[in-house]
Structure formats: C-alpha cells, structure tokens
Amino acid sequence: MAMNCLSLLLDRGTAEGQFGYHQHCRDSKLTHLCFADDLLIFCDGSLQSVTNVLRILKQIAEVSGLTVTICLTEPEINNISSATGLVHALLPIRYLGVPLQVKKKINSWSARSLSFAGRLLLINTVIARISNFWCSTFTIPKKCIKITNSLCGAYLWRGTTEEHHFARVSWDTVTLSKEEGRLGIRDLNYWNKACTLKLLWLLFFRSGSIWVAWFTKTILSDYKSNLWTIKEKQSHSFAIKKLLRVRDLAYPWIKIKIGDGRSVEIHALLTTITLNTDEDRYEWCPNGSTTSVFSTGAIYRLIKQHQPLVPWNKVVWNPRRIPKHSFLTWLVVLNRCPTKDRILSWGLQTTLICTLCNLADETRDHLFFDCVFSSVIWETLARKARCRPISTWHQLLQYLQQRSCPKPERILGLLA
Structure with a gap:
C-alpha cells in the first residue's frame, strides 16, 4: 500500500513539474521501478529534481515509517552530492x-x-x-x-x-x-547469448512488460518489425548493440500467423493468403514446433556448437559411479594423465623407464595393463568383478560397452 502511494506521488510530481523525466524515459513516462526491497527512481539529474524526489521519499517515511537507503552506483554532479548527502557505492556488492x-x-x-x-x-x-x-x-x-x-x-x-x-x-x-x-x-559465451535471446522473445511475446514498452517506443519507433532492419547507432547502449547482434539467430524462430492482416504489410502474394477475423499473432518455433514458453537451456543447447557423440560416455559417466573415480577414468581415456612419456613431450627432463617394473617405457597402456606389477593387480580385480582382463584401454572400453551380463555384474564391472 505504501508503494502504491509512492507511485502516485512520483507520477504527480512529474505531472506538476516538480522533477523531470530521464531522457530515455520521457516517451514512456517511466518514473520508477520497484523490485523486492529495491527502488529505482529515474529523473533528469538536476539539483531541483533530486531535491524534490528526496522530499517525496521523506513524506512517505513520515507517513509509513519506511525509510529509503540511497546509494549511487554512478558518479553524480558534485553539488548534488554535497547538497543532499548521497553516498557512492562500489561493486562488488551482495x-x-x-x-x-x-x-x-x-x-x-x-x-x-x-x-x-x-x-x-x-x-x-x-x-x-x-x-x-x-x-x-x-x-x-x-x-x-x-x-x-x-x-x-x-x-x-x-x-x-x-x-x-x-x-x-x-x-x-x-x-x-x-x-x-x-x-x-x-559455456558462458553461449549461455550469455541464450539469455540475450530471451529479451527478443519478451519483445514479441510479453507485451505487458515495461521494458518491452520502452524498447518498442524508443528504439523501434512503435513498430516491432523494425527490429530486423534497424541499424546500430553510436547512441545505442552496449546492451542494445548486443541485442541487435543476436537478432539473426532469432529471426528464423519467430513467425507470424496472419489473421486479419492488420499488423503486417502485405504487398505481394495476396492470392495465396486467406484473411480471417482473428488477430495476427507471433509464434515461437525454435525447434520447428510452436511453443508458448522460453527455455534458456533449450536455446543454449540449440545454438551451441557440438561434437560427435562418443560411445563410451555411459561407461565413464554411469549413473552409479563414484564421481572421483569417473573423473580420473575420463582423464585416462583422453590420455591426459602425467605419465612419463607425456612429461617428456612437455619438455621436462625425466627418465622414460616405468617406475614400477623398470622394464619398459611408461605410457598409459603400459602403466595400466602391460606393466608386470600393475597387470597382477588388474587381473585380480577383473576376476573379482567377473570381467575378462584386457590389454589396452581401447579394447577395455569396447568390452564394457558390448558386455552382455546380468545388471548387478555389469554395475560391478563398471565400478571396478
């Protein structure tokens, strides 16, 4: 109730000329935004405007007992700071x-x-x-x-x-x-793009948003289709420029279903379009099928570059895995463990002979299978897990993928 009174006072303040609109909020007549315990008030930044806004906040405090903690995150004019006592806040914050x-x-x-x-x-x-x-x-x-x-x-x-x-x-x-x-x-690069694409989705499918009203009025000149043709301007903010740079990704996913034809300009193919009494509406079709919701995760997977699937992923990342063991197994499968042959390839000085048996060069396959010391351990473990001993990692992965046995034995083999 107190915030409703504040909204009325702020709107009345601009109507009576007590303070001026922010230069980017004049067309939409936006004076403030509220979220949780935060309040954003927009004005033209003059001393008179700031003083009158503080007076309105003081009136609300006297009536409701709610006081406002005022912090600025951008440098303001020195005489405003000295006259009002406002302080500057520094990031990072909570x-x-x-x-x-x-x-x-x-x-x-x-x-x-x-x-x-x-x-x-x-x-x-x-x-x-x-x-x-x-x-x-x-x-x-x-x-x-x-x-x-x-x-x-x-x-x-x-x-x-x-x-x-x-x-x-x-x-x-x-x-x-x-x-x-x-x-x-x-991948933050693609996740950032997916979140930016959500703003484009809001523009076409959430017309009640204050941001949508402001963007349509100020940037698109009250016509949403201008989004696809508008060019970047030096006066555009960083966020708007980024938004315009990802519009090509969203273009094939936003389709319009023509009803009465009033919201679109039809100059050709009139004989192939049948108009009706329904209003024109936009449809969101990222995967070829229409949906009414925006899924950031789905768009992220759609725009991200992918590599071919590997056949051994369920062997390494099986549902009953021990995370520590699965991570180390993954490193071994990719041959990213610091064996002596890899240490030498990095330019570091070391002997190539296996530390365990002193009989051959230490490589991944030797360390796990060919080494006399490790082969004894592996054969013992394989018998307990009811698996057949294998001599290379490639053969082992193929064997575990193709192994046909009861589920408990299979799980035991994967854990081993």
Missing part, C-alpha cells in the same frame, strides 16, 4: 544475499583437500548460479566471460586462482557435454 563477484567466492573455498570431481561440482552449482544471475540481468562483456572462464579453469585444475596453472584439457573442450565425451560445464 544482492538479495547473492555475492556478485566470482573471484572472492572461488578463493573462499577450502579446495586444497577436494578432488577434481568435488571442484567440478562446485563450479557446476555455485559459480553457475552466480553467472546465471548476471546473464539473466545483464549482457556480459566478452572480457568478463574470459576472466571468469580463466578463474574456473585455474580452480578446477589447481584448486586456487592465485598460482600459475596448466590445463590438462582445454576449457573449450570441457564445456562440451558428457555425451560428447567431456565434462558438461556451462
């Missing part, structure tokens, strides 16, 4: 309890004792949720995404962001899905 800086969150984790699988879980949950909040609110610059990816990569492979690290698998590779033989970490 919004509704959510920390908005990734680096401090990563460095706060006690990650030294966590396995690779534990770090992967934290990246896929905590960092993914923070980035999801940012992407759903703003269009993130590429440099910020690059820094975030670098921090997550350092944390995954090293456990900290403060020391030099090397990646056993490139970040572009680990962001592929597990079905494609990778880790399934969210």
Whole structure:
C-alpha cells in the first residue's frame, strides 16, 4: 500500500513539474521501478529534481515509517552530492544475499583437500548460479566471460586462482557435454547469448512488460518489425548493440500467423493468403514446433556448437559411479594423465623407464595393463568383478560397452 502511494506521488510530481523525466524515459513516462526491497527512481539529474524526489521519499517515511537507503552506483554532479548527502557505492556488492563477484567466492573455498570431481561440482552449482544471475540481468562483456572462464579453469585444475596453472584439457573442450565425451560445464559465451535471446522473445511475446514498452517506443519507433532492419547507432547502449547482434539467430524462430492482416504489410502474394477475423499473432518455433514458453537451456543447447557423440560416455559417466573415480577414468581415456612419456613431450627432463617394473617405457597402456606389477593387480580385480582382463584401454572400453551380463555384474564391472 505504501508503494502504491509512492507511485502516485512520483507520477504527480512529474505531472506538476516538480522533477523531470530521464531522457530515455520521457516517451514512456517511466518514473520508477520497484523490485523486492529495491527502488529505482529515474529523473533528469538536476539539483531541483533530486531535491524534490528526496522530499517525496521523506513524506512517505513520515507517513509509513519506511525509510529509503540511497546509494549511487554512478558518479553524480558534485553539488548534488554535497547538497543532499548521497553516498557512492562500489561493486562488488551482495544482492538479495547473492555475492556478485566470482573471484572472492572461488578463493573462499577450502579446495586444497577436494578432488577434481568435488571442484567440478562446485563450479557446476555455485559459480553457475552466480553467472546465471548476471546473464539473466545483464549482457556480459566478452572480457568478463574470459576472466571468469580463466578463474574456473585455474580452480578446477589447481584448486586456487592465485598460482600459475596448466590445463590438462582445454576449457573449450570441457564445456562440451558428457555425451560428447567431456565434462558438461556451462559455456558462458553461449549461455550469455541464450539469455540475450530471451529479451527478443519478451519483445514479441510479453507485451505487458515495461521494458518491452520502452524498447518498442524508443528504439523501434512503435513498430516491432523494425527490429530486423534497424541499424546500430553510436547512441545505442552496449546492451542494445548486443541485442541487435543476436537478432539473426532469432529471426528464423519467430513467425507470424496472419489473421486479419492488420499488423503486417502485405504487398505481394495476396492470392495465396486467406484473411480471417482473428488477430495476427507471433509464434515461437525454435525447434520447428510452436511453443508458448522460453527455455534458456533449450536455446543454449540449440545454438551451441557440438561434437560427435562418443560411445563410451555411459561407461565413464554411469549413473552409479563414484564421481572421483569417473573423473580420473575420463582423464585416462583422453590420455591426459602425467605419465612419463607425456612429461617428456612437455619438455621436462625425466627418465622414460616405468617406475614400477623398470622394464619398459611408461605410457598409459603400459602403466595400466602391460606393466608386470600393475597387470597382477588388474587381473585380480577383473576376476573379482567377473570381467575378462584386457590389454589396452581401447579394447577395455569396447568390452564394457558390448558386455552382455546380468545388471548387478555389469554395475560391478563398471565400478571396478
């Protein structure tokens, strides 16, 4: 009720000339936005306008007891600050309890004792949720995404962001899905595009939104079809420029179903179109079928580049897996473990002879199968798991994929 009174007072204030509209809100007559415990008030920034807005807020405080904590996130004119006592806030901040800086969150984790699988879980949950909040609110610059990816990569492979690290698998590779033989970490570049495409979806399918009304009036000159032909201008904000740069992705997915033909310009093919009394309406068809909802995850999977599926993904990432073991198995399948043959390929000085048997060069297949010491352990484990001993990783993966046996034995073999 108090916020309704505030809305009325702010609207009356602009009507009576107590304060002026913001330059980008004049056409839509937008004075303020409210969300949860936050209040955004837009004005022309003059001393008179700021003073009168503060007077209105003081009136609300005297009547309702609700006081406003005022913080500025952009530099304002010095005489306004000195006259009103407003203070400047600096990022990073916490919004509704959510920390908005990734680096401090990563460095706060006690990650030294966590396995690779534990770090992967934290990246896929905590960092993914923070980035999801940012992407759903703003269009993130590429440099910020690059820094975030670098921090997550350092944390995954090293456990900290403060020391030099090397990646056993490139970040572009680990962001592929597990079905494609990778880790399934969210690719922020494509996720950011998917969230930006949601704004285009709102433009055509959520006409009651304040942002849609403002964008249609100010940017598109009251005609939504101008979106496909409008050119970038220097006066456009960063977010608007990014929005215009992804419109080509959404163009084939937004179709119009013609009814009475009033909202479209029909200059040709009139004999092939039958008009009726229904209103024209837009349809959202990202997968060839019409849907009334926007799924960021579905659009992300649709626009992301994919690689061929690997046949061994269910062997490594089986539902009953132990996460730590599955991660190490994944590294071994890709031959990314620091065996001596790989250490030499990095330019580091070491002997190539196997440390366990001192009989042959240490490679992945030798270390797990050909080595006299490890083969004894493997044969014993294979007998207990009711599996046939195999001599190479390639043959082992094929055997586990094609193995026909009761389900308990199959699960035991995969865990082994």
